[in-house]
Amino acid sequence: MAEATETEFTQTDPWDVIVIGAGAAGLFAGGTSAARGRRTLVLEKNTKLGVKILMSGGTRCNLTHDTDWRGIADAFGKTQGRFLKFALASLPPDRIVAFFEQLGVATKIESTGKVFPLSNRAIDVRNALVRYAMDAGTTILNPCPVDSITRTESGFMVTVGARKFQCRSVIITSGGQSYPGCGTTGDGYSWMSFFGHQIVSPRPALAPLRSSDDWVHNLSGMTVTDVGVNVTGRGGETIHTERKSDRGSFLFTHFGVSGPVAMNVSRALTDPANSFSKLLVCDWLPGRPLEQFQQELQHARGQLGAQTIVNWLSTTIPRRLGEVLCQLAACQPGLRLAELNRKQYVNLCTQLKACKISVDGTLGFKKAEVTSGGVALQQVNAKTMESKIVPGLFLAGEILDVDGPIGGYNFQAAFSTGYLAGLNA
Secondary structure, eight states, rough: OOOOOGGGGTTTTEEEEEEOOOHHHHHHHHHHHHHTTTTEEEOSEEEEEEEEHHHHHHHOOOOOOOHHHHHHHTTTHHHHHHHHHHHHHHHHHHHHHHHHHHTTEEEEOOSSSSEEEOOOOOOHHHHHHHHHHHTTOOEEOOOOOEEEEEESSSSEEEEEEEEEEEEEEEOOOOOSSSSSTTTTTTTTHHHHHHHTTEEEEEEEESSOEOOOHHHHHTTTTTEEEEEEEEEEESSSSSOOOSOOOOEEEEESSSSSEEHHHHHHHHHHHHHHOOOOOEEEEEEEEESOOHHHHHHHHHHHHHHTTSSSHHHHTTSSSHHHHHHHHHHHHSOTTTTTTGGGOHHHHHHHHHHHSSSSEEEEEOOOOOOSEEEEEEEOOBBTTTOBBBSSSSEEEEEOOOGBSOOTTTTTTHHHHHHHHHHHHHHHH
């Protein structure tokens, strides 16, 4: 850490920029600000910097996605993507990859499009960001939890216990409420409310889902690599939320379901606009339209009639799952294909292509990877990340009402918004 003397922290010698929060957005903002010649201070409440970086991606840190800035924006949906497009175009994924390569962190692209450090070590990403910020001239203080931020005639006063730091501009990168064990406990929301900003109610996103269905629990530990999912109302109500459907890897757990595809649609379950009971509708064969599967099943009944249903299904889905789906369709797994009656045929098609799982919510912020909600985007200048309400106040990262899917999208948004804030503060 950069050592700082007590004389550097007098009220008569203000900083140009103070960044609150040394995560992905904060370290990038601090380094970008200092590289412009701004006297920059980063304050972090934790004893470690970038704690969330260290634990992300299974401690590997999925730092971006193999696409262009438009692909990142599209993944956030229409509203959030429109807000982020200038930041993403200013610092797109290829520049992030080049940035880390220049700092000695080689990267690799996995088959899913996720970009990881070649070393599979999140600490290499964190250390590179810290090194970037400090080499640019940033001073970092930690642990240094901020108590309050107030306006002054010349800018802002940031209070930390008995110490007061003056600055001309403040960048808030304190995160949301996901993984509160990392120190992201929603501190910034009260500061922003104090300054008159609207806070879109924070709720967990990218969180595992709870289910009370016994058959789901009985399959705990099973992964299905390609599943299509859609969130619907239990009574057929329409879900008024973006990103309520997805396709990808699915995991059964002792509490319900998880895996990227389930976590990606979790935001639809916590949206207060959809207060009714919900179902997760699963398509276990997303690459085969219903009509095609019906034809295949009909053909199998005629050509492979002596084969049991579960043996036929096990060529495309895990056998244990096939057994459960047969039971849900009211036909014994050992039943031969030729013995299927019309009702069982229809039921089996339904279970394979539109299987319903009861969902009782998520595991909450404690297990959520990101926060949906935060500072309302219409109150922030998308081209500078400056507040439209309070001049000199900038925001970046998860404190904003932006939350993308699994795959490095959220880190990319943090880097890009942090870059814009550091460039303009």
